[in-house]
Amino acid sequence: MRRELxxxxxxxxxxxxxxxxxxxxxxxxxxxxxxxxxxGTRLIRSWSEGWWEAPQRIGDRIGRLIGAAEGQVVVGDSTSVNVFKALMAAVKGTTRSEIVVDESTFPTDGYIAQSVGELTGLKVRAAQPSSLDINEDTAVVLLNHVDYRTGAMLDMAELTGQAHAAGAPVVWDLCHSAGVIPIRLDELQVDYAVGCSYKFLNGGPGAPAFIYVPKHKQATFENPLSGWNGHRAPFAMEASYDPDPGIARARVGTPDILSMLALDAALDVWDDVDMQVVWKCGLSLTAQFRTHVTRLTSLEIITPDEIPRGNQISIRCADAKNVMDELIARGVIGDHRPPDVLRFGFAPLYVTSGDVLRAAEILAEIVN
Amino acid sequence: MRRELxxxxxxxxxxxxxxxxxxxxxxxxxxxxxxxxxxGTRLIRSWSEGWWEAPQRIGDRIGRLIGAAEGQVVVGDSTSVNVFKALMAAVKGTTRSEIVVDESTFPTDGYIAQSVGELTGLKVRAAQPSSLDINEDTAVVLLNHVDYRTGAMLDMAELTGQAHAAGAPVVWDLCHSAGVIPIRLDELQVDYAVGCSYKFLNGGPGAPAFIYVPKHKQATFENPLSGWNGHRAPFAMEASYDPDPGIARARVGTPDILSMLALDAALDVWDDVDMQVVWKCGLSLTAQFRTHVTRLTSLEIITPDEIPRGNQISIRCADAKNVMDELIARGVIGDHRPPDVLRFGFAPLYVTSGDVLRAAEILAEIVN
Structure with a gap:
């Protein structure tokens, strides 16, 4: 769509x-x-010339791409740290006994849930998304919107509704869906969401993550990482923590400004992008790759052939690591996930139909 | 010392x-x-061409400047987040009842201690460093090495010894001492230390912070932020968290690589620097400024005139904000801390005696 950029x-x-x-x-x-x-030149003065508010300003830019109105997304820390904030805030004061996590979760989400469970005395239960069994014991549900391994996508509307029907808040991890799918956080009344900005959002290696806390949840959002950047009056240097009334309370310490402003710059390529168009383009690219791979090889594609799905095609391949090394040696860069998965992501902004065909041909040359 | 750099x-x-x-x-x-x-060019391949190990490699570079042997310092997250990790790890499983914090602490340390207290049921007691009263109820002591407001420095050997005599571990915050003072973490058997890299270490705005966990504490260091970067085998994508045996267990999520590699570059100016020489140079610069200010104005200097001290001079000044604005307008950049403190820091690597004299003269012109 915008490869020239x-x-x-x-x-x-x-x-x-x-x-x-x-x-x-x-x-x-x-x-x-x-x-x-x-x-170099403005030095410390830059803090009052845009740096201090950057996490909220950039958060709003990401918010536009995930269906969040202004003042509800803030950028900073890693996804792992933001999962921790969201889960801890979600279970604060609960009388319920369990955290439900989708069993195919990206590992860090599960690890953090485990830590939150240990800190709060809650049990962590891993469940298949098709049978989450959210019930009156469920304190919070943590779900990955798109499965990092297979590209399968969960139904955000359906599962958020299930959680709410059982009186449980839900935390969505958008790492593999932000920047490829029209997400509707506000409309679906999602409770909390987190995600990274270095994948489809192309914000740079390890670029700061984001957290979404909707307006109506902000007053009760207790950040366990109560750093001074989340204080109502950070430069008053007060002795006790009094959180900002808005989304800034999800901030913690001084943010990595260089990484953050690289993300800010990178987001320019998203200006005026219509996520519906991105979404259709991604569907087309993944469908083309599926067709070519099926035609040229006998490999098993494990990404579900249904809509919606994530913008990736994952392929089972016994010798995945060596095949990927050979692909990379021939100029086709994907990755592999143990034990036996080749992953190919199709960023609609810069991947073309020509890329898709050529990649399938080279893959076929290697495996046939 | 190295202004030309x-x-x-x-x-x-x-x-x-x-x-x-x-x-x-x-x-x-x-x-x-x-x-x-x-x-841009190496793309994802860079993760195996130096990015993944960067937090430990850069941690070792900082370790050299703070008296820590290799394999004990890792870079990442903010100071606030690292204070949280250190305190949570320090009090894990304790049967004691209180966290002791120096009462003039930088605010974020106190805020995080408060959160840790709430999460663990421990009481937070703020105490004067001269009468900490560390006793058998003390689970951990959190101390700022140099007071951010006054520049007063605590005696790390004496207070670490006091804590250990009472059976309590100590967490030192080095934000205002790293890069100006020869710190001896290993030699003094400090339990944990944290600090930022964007002040005297000149690593860039909001550059990643660091945490020190000595070898003998690593096996029992339980990181409450159990993100996948701290896993023993991160790319095995295992379902349960099994921490790295070494300092990498203090890592959390994917680090901000751009900010981290700017810090890495910035640390080059510290190559072959002898911290004893830096320290003497800093003492000389602060002494000169004290002399000039005392000679030229009647302002009260609140930084103690004793050795050791931090590399700053803080001055009480009723109209601090306006005076600092005027100083900055005339090219002398310091900062002010509410309600009435002017702060001037003297980075030995690039501040000269000529700067010191001229700054004092301009200050005198404004206040007289």
Missing amino acids: FDIPEGVIYLDGNSLGALPKHVAARMQEVISHQW | FDIPEGVIYLDGNSLGALPKHVAARMQEVISHQW
């Missing part, structure tokens, strides 16, 4: 935007300005 | 390196390489 190396077909998004061309120059002018 | 704007006397360190000249070019080559 990206720096894709000559000879490379990049199908790993679901792991690390490609570099928008203008980011390097912007970062020169940030480093040389904002840090 | 820094980009200090023409006409600026920069006395705020205790808040945001100045820009080393070579960082901008290095970040071009990181962005254009490592992110």
